[in-house]
Amino acid sequence: MYINPFLFILPRPPEQVVWNYKNHTQHELDLDYCHRLARLIHNPDLFDPNNIIDTQLLDAGILTVSKIDSPNWGWDELSKIYHIGTQNIPCESTPQNIHEWSRQYLAHCSEVLAKPEPSTDRKPQSVEALITLPAPGAMNDDSLTQALLRRKTCRSYTGAAVTLDEVGTLLYFTLGYLPARKNAHDDPVAPGLEARRSSPSGGGLNACEGFLLAQNVVGLEPGIYAYHPAEHALSQVNSLPEPALGQLLGGQHFINNLPLGVFITARFDRLWWKYEHSRAYRMAFIEAGHLSQTFQLVATTLGLNTWLTGAFADGQVENLLGLEGSAEQPLFFIGCGKSDGQAMCQEMRDLLCGVSS
Ligand SMILES: Cc1cc2nc3c(=O)[nH]c(=O)nc-3n(C[C@H](O)[C@H](O)[C@H](O)COP(=O)(O)O)c2cc1C
Numbered sequence: 001m002y003i004n005p006f007l008f009i010l011p012r013p014p015e016q017v018v019w020n021y022k023n024h025t026q027h028e029l030d031l032d033y034c035h036r037l038a039r040l041i042h043n044p045d046l047f048d049p050n051n052i053i054d055t056q057l058l059d060a061g062i063l064t065v066s067k068i069d070s071p072n073w074g075w076d077e078l079s080k081i082y083h084i085g086t087q088n089i090p091c092e093s094t095p096q097n098i099h100e101w102s103r104q105y106l107a108h109c110s111e112v113l114a115k116p117e118p119s120t121d122r123k124p125q126s127v128e129a130l131i132t133l134p135a136p137g138a139m140n141d142d143s144l145t146q147a148l149l150r151r152k153t154c155r156s157y158t159g160a161a162v163t164l165d166e167v168g169t170l171l172y173f174t175l176g177y178l179p180a181r182k183n184a185h186d187d188p189v190a191p192g193l194e195a196r197r198s199s200p201s202g203g204g205l206n207a208c209e210g211f212l213l214a215q216n217v218v219g220l221e222p223g224i225y226a227y228h229p230a231e232h233a234l235s236q237v238n239s240l241p242e243p244a245l246g247q248l249l250g251g252q253h254f255i256n257n258l259p260l261g262v263f264i265t266a267r268f269d270r271l272w273w274k275y276e277h278s279r280a281y282r283m284a285f286i287e288a289g290h291l292s293q294t295f296q297l298v299a300t301t302l303g304l305n306t307w308l309t310g311a312f313a314d315g316q317v318e319n320l321l322g323l324e325g326s327a328e329q330p331l332f333f334i335g336c337g338k339s340d341g342q343a344m345c346q347e348m349r350d351l352l353c354g355v356s357s
Contacts, residue, residue: 001063002067003044003062005068005069018037021085022087024089024090025061027060032053036051036054071084075268075272075278075280078278083281087315088313098256147300148297151296152306152343154306154307154339155345155348156339157254157255157258157307157337158337162304162337163217164217169298170295171232171234174199174298175208178197189204199287206229207268207284208267208284209226209265210227210291211224211225212234213262213263214260215257216259221236223237223239223240224236224239224240237322248316254345254348258335258336260337261335262333264330264331265328265329265330266285266287268329269327289332292308292332295334295336304337306334309332310333312330
């Protein structure tokens with residue numbers, strides 16, 4: 001008999017909670033069960049099929065008949081629990097189509113807004129205490145000003161194709177290694193860490209990578225492609241997923257016809273190679289956020305609208321990108337395409353009109 005490796009035990013007096021952070025289940029144990037579990041952790045061979053506690057611990061998956069391997073993880077248990085514990089969150093009612101999504105989303109917003117808004121501990125400021133800042137002036141680069149003003153999350157796309165030139169521009173300025181920046185430091189850089197992108201990178205490691213999901217790009221077979229930033233090139237890793245894209249991305253079917261998107265992944269092994277403390281885990285997400293914003297500004301400058309999400313079942317996306325069981329993990333998705341510029345899809349707008357009329 002084996003002890004499930006994905007457990008942590010939390011004191012919640014007078015009980016102890018055994019938490020299976022992979023399956024998202026919790027079990028409250030009283031003293032008898034705790035004693036018995038402690039003995040079995042010490043020696044799983046003590047398992048007795050005639051002991052009711054033992055069989056219940058087995059049925060609960062706290063004990064397992066076969067050994068379960070735990071993935072290689074370079075940081076501490078805390079970050080591992082957090083990472084695995086927030087993966088593949090069970091979702092009983094993933095919307096199956098755009099109408100279901102619209103209804104569920106609106107119901108969820110109404111439920112949230114019915115609760116009182118969280119209050120802030122900040123003391124209210126009197127108007128006199130506020131130092132009014134100068135209005136924003138013109139920036140030297142008007143295209144940046146325009147991109148900042150025009151960027152918005154759109155949930156209604158025409159499905160029109162984008163060109164390979166646009167894809168090249170998007171990927172190069174978001175994820176490509178820019179030779180012009182390589183030696184642009186004032187200070188020398190440690191050999192091996194010279195590659196630089198348009199966005200900053202934690203420790204200069206460029207631990208984040210990108211996978212292109214191409215649904216409608218002129219001159220590119222639909223599929224999933226790994227982007228190689230040093231070569232500014234793609235290699236195909238998979239075909240498109242069978243179900244509609246929205247099914248993969250939290251049931252958000254309004255983006256089913258998005259022509260392209262990029263999954264941002266993080267190579268945790270690169271981060272724990274340089275940074276032993278799991279605080280570096282946070283940096284992966286921050287870096288992904290920088291890349292996401294850059295992607296959105298580039299797409300906006302190209303006249304495309306953008307959409308983004310972290311709502312997906314990690315396991316499904318890992319399979320799609322060919323990353324199962326590796327230290328490279330999907331973090332985020334950003335997409336773009338031609339849009340009517342609406343924040344909400346037509347189905348949601350219809351519902352909203354019904355609600356307000
Ligand atoms: C981390 C993050 C996750 C998001 N996830 C979703 C999402 O799953 N679905 C969605 O439609 N929008 C998502 N958004 C977009 C926000 O809803 C949007 O940014 C917000 O409503 C403000 O609108 P704006 O982007 O047009 O300024 C996400 C934004 C961020 C920063």
